[in-house]
Every structure is written in C-alpha cells, then in structure tokens.
Amino acid sequence: MFAIVDGAIDVGALIAGAQRPDCGAIATFVGTTRVDQSEGASVEHLEYEAYRPMADSKLEEIGAEIEARWDVRYVSIVHRLGRVDPGEASVVIVVASPRRGPAFEASRYAIERVKEVVPIWKREVWSDGYVWVGSQVGTREPAAEKP
Amino acid sequence: MIKVLFFGAAADRARTRERGLDVPDGATLAEVWPLIVEQHAELAPMRDTLAFAVNGEYARGEDTVSPGDEVAVLPPVSGG
Numbered sequence: 001m002f003a004i005v006d007g008a009i010d011v012g013a014l015i016a017g018a019q020r021p022d023c024g025a026i027a028t029f030v031g032t033t034r035v036d037q038s039e040g041a042s043v044e045h046l047e048y049e050a051y052r053p054m055a056d057s058k059l060e061e062i063g064a065e066i067e068a069r070w071d072v073r074y075v076s077i078v079h080r081l082g083r084v085d086p087g088e089a090s091v092v093i094v095v096a097s098p099r100r101g102p103a104f105e106a107s108r109y110a111i112e113r114v115k116e117v118v119p120i121w122k123r124e125v126w127s128d129g130y131v132w133v134g135s136q137v138g139t140r141e142p143a144a145e146k147p
Numbered sequence: 148m149i150k151v152l153f154f155g156a157a158a159d160r161a162r163t164r165e166r167g168l169d170v171p172d173g174a175t176l177a178e179v180w181p182l183i184v185e186q187h188a189e190l191a192p193m194r195d196t197l198a199f200a201v202n203g204e205y206a207r208g209e210d211t212v213s214p215g216d217e218v219a220v221l222p223p224v225s226g227g
Contacts, residue, residue, distance in 0.1 A: 048226065049155065050226075051152065051154050051200070051203075054204070054219070055226075079226060091226065091227050111227060115227045116224070117205075118224060119154065119219070119221055119224055120225070121155030121156070121224060121225050121226070122226065132159065132225070133225040134156075134223035135157075135193070135223060137156035137159055137160065137193075138156070138159070
C-alpha cells in the first residue's frame with residue numbers, strides 16, 4: 001500500500017497487513033518528528049505538504065524499484081501530511097520478505113528514496129517563526145543562517 | 148497559457164501557490180524560468196536549488212512545455 005494521509009498513521013495495522021505465510025521477516029521503519037533546539041527557541045511541531053498526485057506516483061515507483069531489486073513480497077510506504085507533533089510518525093515503511101536481509105535493505109532503500117525523489121516538504125514551526133527544511137527559507141532568520 | 152504551481156519555500160517566495168502564465172509556443176523550461184521570475188522576482192535567488200516537473204514528472208531545462216501543461220516549481224524535497 002502506498003498512501004499519503006492527513007491523520008495519524010496506525011503502525012500496528014500496517015505491520016499486521018504485511019504478515020504473510022511465505023515471508024520470514026517484516027522490517028519496519030518509522031520516521032518520527034524530532035524536536036531541535038537552539039538559543040532558547042525550540043521546534044513546536046512540523047508541517048508537511050506534498051505535490052499530489054506526483055508524490056503518490058513516486059511512492060509507487062519506489063515500490064516498483066524495490067520489487068525489481070529484492071525478493072520482497074509486500075511493500076508499504078505511508079507518509080503523513082499537515083501538522084505532526086513531536087515524536088509522532090511522519091512516515092512508515094513496512095517490507096515483508098522471505099529472508100531478513102532483503103527486508104532490512106529494502107526498507108533502508110525506501111526511506112532514502114523517499115527523501116530523494118518524493119515531492120514532499122516540511123517546515124519546522126519554532127516558537128519564534130518557521131523554516132522550510134532544505135531551503136532554509138522562512139520567517140526565522142537565525143535558523144536561516146545555520147548550515 | 149500554462150499553469151505554474153509553487154510549493155514549500157517557493158510558494159513563500161512567490162507569495163502564491165498557483166498562477167497562469169503566457170509562454171511562447173514550444174518554449175523550453177529554461178526559457179519559461181525568466182518569465183516566472185519576471186512575475187515573482189523573489190524566486191530568483193533560489194534558482195540553483197530548484198527542480199521542475201511538467202505534468203507530474205521531473206523535467207529538465209531543455210524540455211518543452213505546451214499550452215495547458217502544469218509546471219511545478221519544486222524546492223529541495225524534505226519528506227521523511
């Protein structure tokens with residue numbers, strides 16, 4: 001399943017959906033929002049937006065790349081949009097394979113590709129402004145000067 | 148007329164998320180870019196960081212656009 005969703009991601013349900021009798025391994029990657037701090041300010045939450053339907057088709061393409069490279073029987077990538085509070089899941093990847101090696105490798109590949117090609121953007125909403133991650137554009141000038 | 152979409156930091160800089168734009172027949176993306184900047188000068192400093200998509204697929208400067216196409220201005224992606 002490849003999906004872009006507005007609400008909380010049910011990680012347990014995604015894992016349960018990957019269980020198969022022909023697979024001996026399910027690898028799960030959960031990306032969660034991390035709260036950074038600098039000079040007395042802190043990130044209050046993150047906000048994600050996507051270019052749809054391009055983002056949806058890129059998730060499906062990543063799934064096809066994985067199935068061409070590894071012996072996997074199930075791949076799911078779910079990304080959340082909108083406001084995501086600290087510690088919550090913003091992306092969940094679940095891969096089932098007969099063997100653990102391909103499951104680990106494919107799940108790692110999936111998150112790296114998500115970060116490379118899927119048109120999704122996040123901005124950090126700080127207590128004193130916001131910053132678009134990757135562009136360093138926003139209303140929070142001190143952060144905009146960080147490397 | 149093409150449709151231009153702006154996302155993330157580019158939408159901030161452009162102060163809009165979508166606009167129509169008249170471009171010459173057979174114009175390439177490289178030729179469309181200055182026309183976008185004419186309307187949204189604050190995008191100019193972002194040029195080297197931006198990618199483009201035409202009708203939902205990544206495209207390069209030499210790719211041409213046709214009337215009715217959807218051109219998306221994409222800052223560095225930051226999902227995950």
